[in-house]
Structure formats: structure tokens, C-alpha cells
Amino acid sequence: MDNRAIGRCLLFLGDVTEPGFAKTAFGLRDWARERCVGELRLPQATVSAGLPQLTCEQAAAQGASALVIGVAAPGGGIPDAWVPALAAALDAGLDIVSGMHVRLDALPALREAAARSGRRLVDVRTPPADIPIATGLPRSGRRILTVGTDCALGKKYTALALSRGLAARGADVSFRATGQTGIMIAGSGMPIDAVVSDFVAGAAEILSPAAAPGHVDVIEGQGSLFHPAFAGVSLGLLHGSQPDMFVVCHDPRRDHLLGYPASPLPSIETVIAQTIALGRVTNPAIHCVGVALNTGGMDAAVAEAEIAAYAARLPYPVADPMRGGPAFERLLDACQETS
Amino acid sequence: MDNRAIGRCLLFLGDVTEPGFAKTAFGLRDWARERCVGELRLPQATVSAGLPQLTCEQAAAQGASALVIGVAAPGGGIPDAWVPALAAALDAGLDIVSGMHVRLDALPALREAAARSGRRLVDVRTPPADIPIATGLPRSGRRILTVGTDCALGKKYTALALSRGLAARGADVSFRATGQTGIMIAGSGMPIDAVVSDFVAGAAEILSPAAAPGHVDVIEGQGSLFHPAFAGVSLGLLHGSQPDMFVVCHDPRRDHLLGYPASPLPSIETVIAQTIALGRVTNPAIHCVGVALNTGGMDAAVAEAEIAAYAARLPYPVADPMRGGPAFERLLDACQETS
Known part of the structure; x- marks a missing residue:
């Protein structure tokens, strides 16, 4: 690559x-x-x-x-x-x-x-040849996947911000790109939505190979498990990534899927429960470590109130990674807890 | 095609x-x-x-x-x-x-x-060009999808048997093939596991187009939602097929996924619950109409006892479609009930 x-x-x-x-x-x-x-x-x-x-x-x-x-x-x-x-x-x-x-x-x-x-x-969207069928076997190293309530609401930016934030703390961390923009930014990666469907989970396995026990891969999520067109991509990526941790990305202004006016947005709680239920197939230890709220374009005070409201509702750190601050530091803390 | x-x-x-x-x-x-x-x-x-x-x-x-x-x-x-x-x-x-x-x-x-x-x-495994992104919009006509607790345990045979059984009752029915063997048998179909992952649900939509209200498509399932390599294919097919009804295919002799000794087989109940939870994204009316038990190679008496045991446990008709008989007729009845 x-x-x-x-x-x-x-x-x-x-x-x-x-x-x-x-x-x-x-x-x-x-x-x-x-x-x-x-x-x-x-x-x-x-x-x-x-x-x-x-x-x-x-x-x-x-x-x-x-x-x-x-x-x-x-x-x-x-x-x-x-x-x-x-x-x-x-x-x-x-x-x-x-x-x-x-x-x-x-x-x-x-x-x-x-x-x-x-x-x-x-x-950059041409996948490598000879991607294997996924093995489903556990790999060494730790993995964080960004998932979402929809497409195009911050999974890539969140993964990049987490990678840089963890690196700034001295962690041994790699950003793993799964879309064309992420691949251009990182200079490597796997264009997961261009992979033939039989090989999607296998592609996710080779994107994030076995690593040193302390190493963390932060993997850019794709789509959503509740998206009528792209959920299969999301599920193959989830299974192949076998994440230990995931962060749910959400835009509080969105009430239906982008471009799908008849499809209501799933709740964050539903996405968490379903990601755990399905993710357990390849990693029984999978758990949610936080929520990344996209407050881009909001006034700072409005964004802060929005973040506080979600934080009061959910038993996880909630932050807009692009705004940083103490909330984002708490999200990074959660990513560094071993459990 | x-x-x-x-x-x-x-x-x-x-x-x-x-x-x-x-x-x-x-x-x-x-x-x-x-x-x-x-x-x-x-x-x-x-x-x-x-x-x-x-x-x-x-x-x-x-x-x-x-x-x-x-x-x-x-x-x-x-x-x-x-x-x-x-x-x-x-x-x-x-x-x-x-x-x-x-x-x-x-x-x-x-x-x-x-x-x-x-x-x-x-x-036959080369998909058509220009498959669209799925719309997720409801289509007229009725659809039955065969799903499974694993790969290679009877989803194709069950779909073929249901199609022929319904046709024999005079129903307006089409078998929709999604794998190479099914396509060779039917003379048409969609090699779903060879489709680029972004387009899997869209491919399932065009495989089973809008039809007369009384028409039934019986769609050959692929993989399993709990398979570490192929679940993404299964989910894209589920969403694009937007089935009204599904039949769970199971082999009572299997306790782990074929070729994946570390992966236990999910229970039929788990597969039903998860198929409904995920299938609701494109069809809120999705429901299970029965279980197809693969008893190939068993003595008739053993097979009958096996079928009876599952039927006692589950609130659905249970049959081995390849053995026919009253149990299979009850499964066909369930496929013809409109609800």
C-alpha cells in the first residue's frame, strides 16, 4: 500500500x-x-x-x-x-x-x-489483490473502532483525533484508514467499501494485523449497522476489526439518515447494544468507551450544552473530538483503560 | 442475466x-x-x-x-x-x-x-455492471428469505423446495438465486458474494424487484449474521431483500461453524431475534415463519424425532423440506399466511 x-x-x-x-x-x-x-x-x-x-x-x-x-x-x-x-x-x-x-x-x-x-x-480505492477470507481468530494488540448512527458524521475525524490524542500522550498507536480520504491522509489503508463482499472481514483483518500487546490501532469506521445500503460493509468491518473498544459517532441535529428521509436515525443506545451483540462474534470483550458528538458549526455554548445533555443521559464520556478540552481528555482516558 | x-x-x-x-x-x-x-x-x-x-x-x-x-x-x-x-x-x-x-x-x-x-x-459469478446503491425503499410483492445458523446447511435447498412447494399449490412464485449453484439451476440470479461490498444491498434490491402484490420471491440466503467472515454479505442481502418472512435453516448435528472450530453455532432463537432486529431497518413487518432442519443422512425415525424435538421447543413450524410430509405442508401454510 x-x-x-x-x-x-x-x-x-x-x-x-x-x-x-x-x-x-x-x-x-x-x-x-x-x-x-x-x-x-x-x-x-x-x-x-x-x-x-x-x-x-x-x-x-x-x-x-x-x-x-x-x-x-x-x-x-x-x-x-x-x-x-x-x-x-x-x-x-x-x-x-x-x-x-x-x-x-x-x-x-x-x-x-x-x-x-x-x-x-x-x-486509492482499488483494493489489493489476494485478500484472504477472514479467519475470525483473535490477534494480539488492542483495537478501537469508530462506529456511527449514520454515514458522514465524523467517524474518520474522530479516529484521527483519537490517534493524535493518544500519540500525544505517548501511546504506541496507528490510525487505520478504511476510506479514500483516510487513505490519502495516512498514505496507506484499505478501501473497505470497494472490496468484494466475501472478503470484507478478511480485508479488515489484514488492515489491522497482530501487533505488540500495548499497541493500539484506531480504525476508521464506515457506514452504520442500521443503514439500508451500507450496513453489510459496517458489519464486515466490525467482525474483521475485532475491536476491544468502540466509540459511537453521532450528529445531534440529524433525525433521519442522510439521503434516506424515510429512515429514522437509530438511537445511540441501540447502536451500542447492537454493536456489542454483533461484535462479540469475534471479540467477546468488546465494549463502548464513549460517544463522539459532531457539533461542527454550533456556537461554543450551544455545543457545550449539547455535549452536557448527552453526557447526563449516557454512562460514557461524551465529547466533540474536534473541540478538545476536558471532555475529550476523558474520552482519551477511557480509550487507555485496559479492561 | x-x-x-x-x-x-x-x-x-x-x-x-x-x-x-x-x-x-x-x-x-x-x-x-x-x-x-x-x-x-x-x-x-x-x-x-x-x-x-x-x-x-x-x-x-x-x-x-x-x-x-x-x-x-x-x-x-x-x-x-x-x-x-x-x-x-x-x-x-x-x-x-x-x-x-x-x-x-x-x-x-x-x-x-x-x-x-x-x-x-x-x-456465472461475475456480477452485472452498474449495480445501484440500495434505496431502502419498500417494494410491492412479497418476499421470503432463507437465513441460517451457519453456511452450507441447506439455505439453497430450502429456498428451492419452498419455491416448488408453493408453485405446486398454484402460487405465483419465483426462486431468486444468490450463489453460483443456484444461478446455474435457475438460469439467472445475482452472485451476491462477488459483488463489491458498497453495492450488496443494491444488488439484492434488483435481484428481487417490485412485483404484483400476490407474487412471492423466495430468495436464497447466504452465510449467517453470526459468521466471522461472511456476516456482512448476509446483512446486505437481508437489507436489500427486505423480506416479509424468513425461514431459519439449521443442522442439528453442528455445534460450531463449519471450518471455524473456535466459533460456536448461534442458537436458532438468537438468529431469529437478530434477523428481526436488523431486518426491521428495511421491513418493519419482517417475521419468522418456520425452521428448516437439515436431517440429510439420518434414519427416518431419528429425523422425525429430531424434528419433533425442535417443534416442541419453538413456536414455529419445523420441517426438513427435503423429506416433505405434513410438517413441510405446515411450513408452506405459514409461508402463505398474510400477516
Whole structure:
């Protein structure tokens, strides 16, 4: 997975007008800011990551070696409107890094430009070959998985914040990425939702291999056990990860699943009970260590009140990992308790 | 999926010495006997489906148009030792039909023989392109899913027996295959375990589309919600199938998962409770209608006592669908009750 390590890069935002589609760009900006030299947008784009606007040539001059596609179009494809800009990036000497389901080399214009320029087309969402069937056997080392009441509410940010928080305390910790943005941030990982379903749990097993007893893997969760489209991915990841601990991620403003207006959000308590019931199949010691509340965009006082209300209701530490503070320290304490 | 419809065929048993690996051949023999003209074995094989031993030329003369690979080698590949016989089958004028994960055209010798003979290489385990993300929305028509306490204990046979039993009663019913053997028997279906995990529930949705209110789809289950390797497949299939009813398949002789000696079998009651809890995400009306007990190989009296013991314990009809009789009729009755 080393070929997924990317150095300095230019973030491509395409013609994006919906901030929710730019989460790869935002993720790299928020967690790998030092590697992002700037951003490139088409004239139609209305969303920005707030980075310097650079041409490919300017980015290359500032040490960028790749243009990273930082937006996902609905459907997961690469719109025709992006292709000239992507081909020009190759001609300007940049690799192209993509996390789309569609492979870059499926587009003839990009294949030709890559051949012409000698630059690489890097698909981080292509799983490795020869993933084994899961064994279900216990592995040494400790594991924390972030799970959620829904998709897209903070499982990746929570896992990254826990990893950095534990590392800052001197713990021996690895962040294990399972989605395209996380893989771009970490430089390695497993695009779990692109793995053939028979091998999902096996893929999670090799993502988080046996380790020293004191080592902790913090594994980025995917989907939700109660999601009508993606629960199978979540369950395979849960079984293969065999976590000792999990943190439930939740957005208090959401009352139905994102994009599924007929599907009510499950309660945090339901997610905890079900994660334990199903997670026990591969780790009888699985337990919840806390709740990560996404309060992004709230006033500080409103966020604090929201966190306090959930903390009063639940017998676990509750924190917004992105706000830090004593609540987050208590969540880190819980992750470090051995039980 | 029409190109998967196969006519008269010769069953290829390779060099198989373990009956458990020959379940595709046994499935075709048991459920599509009229299409099987005979079997072809390599000298090392010790397992037989009990059909006439024919050469490819003899099979072709009896109207066979295809040689069907009826065995799975450990690992799911095609052993080198099989290749000359498979190439000879193409040269004798037969297509080759395979349900392996590996594609037939990945083997140069087969690709060349197919080109030379003009015969087809048919991979039933290749999913269709452009499977959508699941919508989770309710569909018209009724659905029955077979689920299990483990893999390989009768989910396919139960679904086939229920389909035929309901059809014999005049019901408007379709068998929906989700595995390679079922697809070969039905001539259509969805190789669900070969679908990329993000699309498993969506694949189950298109396998069993909206239908007339009185129509019943009987859907072949896969894996088990408590299987450390395959539960994600089972959950995606459950959510996408949105069954109104399910039948739990169980082998009373099994106390741990097949091939997973450290994993105890879940109880039937646990499987029922969990299938309902998770299945409610896409169908709040989901309920258990019965238990299919695999008593294959038992004396009739022993089997009857076993069935009676489970029936006394459980508030559902219990039957071995392969033995038929009044118990099976009660299971069919339960499938026809609208509730």
C-alpha cells in the first residue's frame, strides 16, 4: 500500500457546488495541511477549501507532485467536464490521485496523457489483490473502532483525533484508514467499501494485523449497522476489526439518515447494544468507551450544552473530538483503560 | 442475466475427493436432473454424482451444449490439472460454465481453446455492471428469505423446495438465486458474494424487484449474521431483500461453524431475534415463519424425532423440506399466511 503515500499536492475541486461533496479536500486540508500547497477549481465551482488558488504549474513549482481529486460527483464517476483539467495536470508534471470507484485509466484521455507525460494515475480505492477470507481468530494488540448512527458524521475525524490524542500522550498507536480520504491522509489503508463482499472481514483483518500487546490501532469506521445500503460493509468491518473498544459517532441535529428521509436515525443506545451483540462474534470483550458528538458549526455554548445533555443521559464520556478540552481528555482516558 | 441460462450439460467433477467440494454438481443433479446428461471425472476423483460417465463427445451427442464445473477447489481457483480436460471440452464443442471467483478467460489455455472452437466461457459469478446503491425503499410483492445458523446447511435447498412447494399449490412464485449453484439451476440470479461490498444491498434490491402484490420471491440466503467472515454479505442481502418472512435453516448435528472450530453455532432463537432486529431497518413487518432442519443422512425415525424435538421447543413450524410430509405442508401454510 506504500504506493498510496502522497507527498505535496494540489487539491482539485472540479465544478463542485455542494460542500458535502468536497469532503476529501476538506479532510486533506484539516489533517494533512502541511502537504497541501493549494487548490484548483473550475470556473463553475462555488465551494472552496480556503487554500491558495494555484495553477498546476505553480503547484509543481512549489513542490507538489500530485493533483488530488478532492470532490466526489454524485454517482462516483469522473464528469467529462473535469477531463481536460486533469489531462493538463498530467502534462504539467503532476500525478493524479483519485478515490473514485471508477478507475482513472478507464478514461482514454487520461491514459494517453499519463503515457505522454510519464506521470502516474493512482487509484486509492482499488483494493489489493489476494485478500484472504477472514479467519475470525483473535490477534494480539488492542483495537478501537469508530462506529456511527449514520454515514458522514465524523467517524474518520474522530479516529484521527483519537490517534493524535493518544500519540500525544505517548501511546504506541496507528490510525487505520478504511476510506479514500483516510487513505490519502495516512498514505496507506484499505478501501473497505470497494472490496468484494466475501472478503470484507478478511480485508479488515489484514488492515489491522497482530501487533505488540500495548499497541493500539484506531480504525476508521464506515457506514452504520442500521443503514439500508451500507450496513453489510459496517458489519464486515466490525467482525474483521475485532475491536476491544468502540466509540459511537453521532450528529445531534440529524433525525433521519442522510439521503434516506424515510429512515429514522437509530438511537445511540441501540447502536451500542447492537454493536456489542454483533461484535462479540469475534471479540467477546468488546465494549463502548464513549460517544463522539459532531457539533461542527454550533456556537461554543450551544455545543457545550449539547455535549452536557448527552453526557447526563449516557454512562460514557461524551465529547466533540474536534473541540478538545476536558471532555475529550476523558474520552482519551477511557480509550487507555485496559479492561 | 439471460446468458446464464444453460441447457443440457455435462457435470465436471475434476479430481475431487471431498464430497463437500462437489455441491454444485450435487445441486444440479438434485434440482435440474433433466438437464444433466452425465458426469466427467479425472482419474484421481473419488466422488461421483451418480450420473452416467460420459466423454465430452458422448455428452455432445446426447444434446449437451456445456460442461459445467461442478466442484470448487479449496481457494476457489482452477487447478492446472483440470485445464487440459477443460480445453478438450471446448474443442469437443461444449461451452464451459464456471462459478469460481477466478474468471475462465484468465487462463490462456482456455482463452485460446475458446477462440479456436468458437465456444463460450461463461462465468456465472461475475456480477452485472452498474449495480445501484440500495434505496431502502419498500417494494410491492412479497418476499421470503432463507437465513441460517451457519453456511452450507441447506439455505439453497430450502429456498428451492419452498419455491416448488408453493408453485405446486398454484402460487405465483419465483426462486431468486444468490450463489453460483443456484444461478446455474435457475438460469439467472445475482452472485451476491462477488459483488463489491458498497453495492450488496443494491444488488439484492434488483435481484428481487417490485412485483404484483400476490407474487412471492423466495430468495436464497447466504452465510449467517453470526459468521466471522461472511456476516456482512448476509446483512446486505437481508437489507436489500427486505423480506416479509424468513425461514431459519439449521443442522442439528453442528455445534460450531463449519471450518471455524473456535466459533460456536448461534442458537436458532438468537438468529431469529437478530434477523428481526436488523431486518426491521428495511421491513418493519419482517417475521419468522418456520425452521428448516437439515436431517440429510439420518434414519427416518431419528429425523422425525429430531424434528419433533425442535417443534416442541419453538413456536414455529419445523420441517426438513427435503423429506416433505405434513410438517413441510405446515411450513408452506405459514409461508402463505398474510400477516
